[in-house]
Amino acid sequence: MIDREPTRKRRRLAWDVPPYEQPEAEVGNQVVRRHASPPRREDDREGHYVFSFGENLTPRYKILNKMGEGTFGRVLECWDRQTREYVAIKVIRSIHKYREAAMIEIDVLQHLAKNDGGGGSRCVQVRNWFDYRNHICIVFEKLGPSLFDFLKRNKYCPFPVDLVREFGRQLLESVAYMHDLRLIHTDLKPENILLVSSEYVKLPGCKRMSSDETHFRCLPKSSAIKLIDFGSTAFDNQKHSSTVSTRHYRAPEVVLGLGWTYPCDLWSVGCILVELFSGEALFQTHENLEHLAMMERVLGPLPEHMVQKANRGAEKYFRRGSRLNWPEGAISRESIRAVNKLDRLKNLVSQHVGSRSPLFDLLHGLLKFDPSDRLTARQALDHPFFRSP
Numbered sequence: 377m378i379d380r381e382p383t384r385k386r387r388r389l390a391w392d393v394p395p396y397e398q399p400e401a402e403v404g405n406q407v408v409r410r411h412a413s414p415p416r417r418e419d420d421r422e423g424h425y426v427f428s429f430g431e432n433l434t435p436r437y438k439i440l441n442k443m444g445e446g447t448f449g450r451v452l453e454c455w456d457r458q459t460r461e462y463v464a465i466k467v468i469r470s471i472h473k474y475r476e477a478a479m480i481e482i483d484v485l486q487h488l489a490k491n492d493g494g495g496g497s498r499c500v501q502v503r504n505w506f507d508y509r510n511h512i513c514i515v516f517e518k519l520g521p522s523l524f525d526f527l528k529r530n531k532y533c534p535f536p537v538d539l540v541r542e543f544g545r546q547l548l549e550s551v552a553y554m555h556d557l558r559l560i561h562t563d564l565k566p567e568n569i570l571l572v573s574s575e576y577v578k579l580p581g582c583k584r585m586s587s588d589e590t591h592f593r594c595l596p597k598s599s600a601i602k603l604i605d606f607g608s609t610a611f612d613n614q615k616h617s618s619t620v621s622t623r624h625y626r627a628p629e630v631v632l633g634l635g636w637t638y639p640c641d642l643w644s645v646g647c648i649l650v651e652l653f654s655g656e657a658l659f660q661t662h663e664n665l666e667h668l669a670m671m672e673r674v675l676g677p678l679p680e681h682m683v684q685k686a687n688r689g690a691e692k693y694f695r696r697g698s699r700l701n702w703p704e705g706a707i708s709r710e711s712i713r714a715v716n717k718l719d720r721l722k723n724l725v726s727q728h729v730g731s732r733s734p735l736f737d738l739l740h741g742l743l744k745f746d747p748s749d750r751l752t753a754r755q756a757l758d759h760p761f762f763r764s765p
């Protein structure tokens with residue numbers, strides 16, 4: 377998400393460590409001298425920190441690899457000389473709004489860690505943070521690939537339903553934990569769910585792979601996952617920006633500008649579960665009217681009371697005040713075709729996991745249009761789907 381909350385000043389947190397910017401002679405420490413940082417360089421045009429592999433990020437961390445990149449900055453695999461472990465360091469761009477957002481992320485991470493005595497929250501653990509050459513650096517435990525990386529590597533071959541159940545349970549546990557702390561993630565998506573381990577097994581491939589390809593697919597050895605990216609997380613009691621979430625996982629109340637709270641995370645969980653058992657994002661769209669048409673195609677008509685309350689920006693998607701202006705308002709034939717290609721939720725579930733699976737009922741509860749009818753994370757965890765073998 378690019379749109380962020382208005383910025384605000386935050387106190388420095390207790391676990392900050394001072395940046396290693398002192399001249400070497402003054403520090404007088406062997407380790408610092410031996411592992412000195414490279415000379416200061418200009419950031420690139422986007423405000424990213426410029427680095428080479430093998431260099432030091434402060435004398436404590438050695439940069440080994442780039443693990444990912446996002447709106448906020450880059451995530452580097454580093455060796456922590458002090459704790460002697462591999463870590464993932466998110467190096468934030470040196471741009472004011474991203475620095476401010478990173479401070480909020482640190483605040484959220486601290487809040488999550490403080491309440492997680494047993495380490496069972498399934499949210500990534502933060503080790504440290506510091507401000508280095510105008511880049512806020514957040515040090516995390518190193519995790520494995522994301523569920524999206526896995527789907528992609530398997531050419532979007534779906535996960536087996538037993539694995540989807542394991543992922544779903546853990547994901548809902550982490551969301552329930554956050555909601556209990558009055559935090560709303562707002563950017564749940566397969567990219568932000570990481571496997572704890574990178575180990576995998578190779579198994580015979582799925583039908584979806586074309587015949588000329590090697591019939592193998594990878595499955596994680598362990599189903600343990602953790603949630604990352606708290607850069608868009610909102611405290612329940614603070615002012616919210618009106619648009620949140622990455623498009624495909626965005627709840628209808630957000631699209632319609634009705635305001636949002638905890639249930640927007642549960643809508644995202646519903647979309648994620650469909651993607652995991654089908655291999656494809658449920659609502660592959662980049663535009664509001666098409667998005668609403670897709671939702672109606674899969675889930676039936678939007679409730680009239682939500683349409684009536686739609687904000688000014690969303691009014692134009694409806695005719696005579698209530699009916700979606702579709703297909704008349706479509707921007708292209710391809711768009712109409714993309715919507716028509718979608719099936720009802722029941723058929724989608726039957727096609728992939730069978731018609732008697734309790735998964736349909738769970739999704740039906742997570743993908744309720746009206747946020748007040750949607751299952752909460754704790755209610756979803758109680759669903760029979762999670763009691764099946």
Ligand SMILES: Nc1ncnc2c1ncn2[C@@H]1O[C@H](COP(=O)(O)OP(=O)(O)OP(=O)(O)O)[C@@H](O)[C@H]1O
Pocket residue numbers: 377443444445446447448449451464466500516517518519520522567568570604605606607
């Ligand atoms: N602890 C970690 N261990 C391993 N890889 C990680 C870790 N944290 C992040 N990554 C990798 O870095 C990528 C970017 O991280 P993250 O989503 O936190 O950045 P972001 O700038 O907030 O992204 P976005 O643009 O989605 O908001 C992730 O998709 C993941 O591949």
